[in-house]
Amino acid sequence: MTTTTPTPTSTFRTIDDLESGQQLLVRLDLNAPVEDGEVQDNRRFARHAETVAELLADDHAVALLAHQGRPGRDTFVSLEGHADILADHLGGEVAFVDDTFGEDALEAIDDLESGEVLLLENTRMCDEELPEEDPDVKADTEFVRTLAPEFDAYVNDAYSAAHRSHASLVGFPRVMDAYAGRVMEAEYTANSAIQEREFDGPVTMVLGGTKAEDLIPVIEEVDDTVDRFCLGGIVGELFLRADGYDVGYDVEGTEFFDHQWDDHQETIERVLEEYGDRLHLASDLAYDADGERAEHAVQDIEKETSYLDVGSETADEYADLVAESEAVFVKGALGVFEDERFADGTVEVLSAIADTDCFSVIGGGDTSRAIPMYDLEETDFSHVSVAGGAYVRALTGEGLVGVEVLEAAADSE
Numbered sequence: 580m581t582t583t584t585p586t587p588t589s590t591f592r593t594i595d596d597l598e599s600g601q602q603l604l605v606r607l608d609l610n611a612p613v614e615d616g617e618v619q620d621n622r623r624f625a626r627h628a629e630t631v632a633e634l635l636a637d638d639h640a641v642a643l644l645a646h647q648g649r650p651g652r653d654t655f656v657s658l659e660g661h662a663d664i665l666a667d668h669l670g671g672e673v674a675f676v677d678d679t680f681g682e683d684a685l686e687a688i689d690d691l692e693s694g695e696v697l698l699l700e701n702t703r704m705c706d707e708e709l710p711e712e713d714p715d716v717k718a719d720t721e722f723v724r725t726l727a728p729e730f731d732a733y734v735n736d737a738y739s740a741a742h743r744s745h746a747s748l749v750g751f752p753r754v755m756d757a758y759a760g761r762v763m764e765a766e767y768t769a770n771s772a773i774q775e776r777e778f779d780g781p782v783t784m785v786l787g788g789t790k791a792e793d794l795i796p797v798i799e800e801v802d803d804t805v806d807r808f809c810l811g812g813i814v815g816e817l818f819l820r821a822d823g824y825d826v827g828y829d830v831e832g833t834e835f836f837d838h839q840w841d842d843h844q845e846t847i848e849r850v851l852e853e854y855g856d857r858l859h860l861a862s863d864l865a866y867d868a869d870g871e872r873a874e875h876a877v878q879d880i881e882k883e884t885s886y887l888d889v890g891s892e893t894a895d896e897y898a899d900l901v902a903e904s905e906a907v908f909v910k911g912a913l914g915v916f917e918d919e920r921f922a923d924g925t926v927e928v929l930s931a932i933a934d935t936d937c938f939s940v941i942g943g944g945d946t947s948r949a950i951p952m953y954d955l956e957e958t959d960f961s962h963v964s965v966a967g968g969a970y971v972r973a974l975t976g977e978g979l980v981g982v983e984v985l986e987a988a989a990d991s992e
């Protein structure tokens with residue numbers, strides 16, 4: 580059940596301020612999981628499709644920029660498959676060109692007509708996109724200088740990438756009329772409003788997923804507003820390791836634990852010491868035993884086993900804590916929910932949140948996928964954010980550079 584609608588607080592211009600029939604450069608965040616080389620649909624496609632559909636209905640010609648993965652990772656692939664998924668959501672054609680700002684891209688942009696959509700190749704395949712630099716430096720790249728004159732205006736809909744100072748996110752608003760798309764507007768409004776809210780009862784934060792380094796600072800920074808943290812996923816196992824259990828080590832070729840432990844051991848131990856009474860760690864964990872889900876109490880953990888979900892005792896405890904909360908914030912999944920055998924922790928806790936009247940926000944590009952996957956209703960949560968890193972930064976009150984440049988562009992009008 581949903582409770583509250585947050586108050587809008589944005590100061591950028593939105594697509595409501597655009598004149599119709601323009602040539603637009605639109606930045607989306609279509610970063611998605613890739614399985615066996617195939618990109619998978621996530622909540623971002625459906626959300627961005629609504630922005631694109633609205634722009635097409637207003638007779639704009641729309642060229643799209645987006646990124647996928649990071650160089651060197653197996654998720655760093657072409658956007659060709661993304662064009663097909665987006666087209667399915669739009670119910671119309673999305674042309675694709677395997678070039679971002681070279682001759683082929685410019686030719687395709689020239690041919691683009693009102694009511695048509697063109698997706699350009701992965702922005703992270705351009706050398707100038709990635710190093711995080713000042714927006715003015717990004718505005719002076721060949722990437723931005725080549726594309727900007729081709730368009731009447733720039734629209735940024737990629738809230739979930741707005742914490743990155745990359746050329747396609749911060750360069751264009753420095754040199755063009757710049758507007759926020761619907762996803763940017765909705766996410767910004769909801770996530771900013773969270774910081775201003777006060778709650779009468781307990782506030783619970785459920786932290787899981789793979790990116791421990793994104794979450795550790797959150798625990799310290801939301802210290803005043805959150806009464807208890809329920810930990811699972813990789814981050815939960817790292818805290819169990821700090822608590823003296825033989826878990827949270829890379830086994831069977833995984834690369835989740837050791838580098839994050841090496842980089843953050845001191846902070847994890849300090850946070851455990853300082854906030855221990857408010858940190859709930861798993862009391863049992865689930866693993867794959869010859870193809871079947873099996874569970875161990877944490878006392879029986881084996882260092883060589885790969886743990887893939889919190890156990891049922893932990894899931895029950897977390898569900899009870901959620902049920903008596905006034906507000907619940909989720910970032911990251913409690914287990915590998917993509918595999919049904921290890922979805923129990925994530926699904927039990929999400930279902931408990933959906934069953935209460937509390938204010939609830941579910942965050943994470945991957946984590947939010949669990950909602951449709953397990954037939955939960957998005958409307959049972961106050962807000963489902965398709966952002967991960969940007970959402971946790973918003974929770975801690977940190978600014979987002981991609982939003983700041985949109986605000987600056989509006990101010991300079």
Ligand SMILES: Nc1ncnc2c1ncn2[C@@H]1O[C@H](COP(=O)(O)OP(=O)(O)OP(=O)(O)O)[C@@H](O)[C@H]1O
Nearest residue numbers: 788789790812887911914915943944945946967968
């Ligand atoms: N024990 C575990 N072992 C391996 N993967 C896990 C485990 N627990 C959770 N996960 C994975 O965590 C992922 C979700 O968290 P992750 O931090 O990657 O992304 P997110 O929360 O969607 O945010 P972002 O948008 O920042 O990527 C899921 O895909 C899930 O499979």
Ligand SMILES: O=C(O)[C@H](O)COP(=O)(O)O
Nearest residue numbers: 608610739740944967968
């Ligand atoms: O998926 C995300 O969280 C955003 O697209 C940002 O991706 P990044 O963490 O690879 O910069």
